[in-house]
């Protein structure tokens with residue numbers, strides 16, 4: 001059975017993951033408004049991944065006999081100054097999520113909740129990937145600079161990304 005402190009913290013992280021999905025859908029809509037369909041598609045996939053993260057918390061809370069509690073989701077921004085600003089925001093957002101996950105791990109250790117600590121390790125690894133992929137796009141966009149054809153090439157390349165659903169809730 002989950003302790004109340006841990007349950008509340010896991011529910012809060014589920015909310016943060018749904019906010020991330022909401023943020024990335026908003027970024028996708030921004031790219032659609034610029035007719036950058038590849039980046040819009042990349043952001044849709046990113047949003048799907050975030051919902052998958054949220055549902056991992058949902059399933060885990062239930063598995064431990066806890067109570068899932070949905071809460072209000074903050075409104076995300078809707079406009080950015082440029083495509084580069086969107087991916088800079090993405091990178092910074094993922095750094096914040098990493099800090100949240102690390103704080104959760106600290107809490108699980110403090111509460112001697114080894115099962116939760118083990119569950120969270122997947123997210124520790126996932127955040128390394130999330131930060132690295134956002135940072136790579138920021139760096140490539142900086143190299144592309146003001147050259148429109150370079151931006152369109154990146155748009156095409158990143159449009160190839162597809163969502164890979166987990167084959168089980170443990171993945």
Ligand code: FEO
Pocket residue numbers: 017020049050053094097130
């Ligand atoms: Fe679920 Fe991008 O962190």
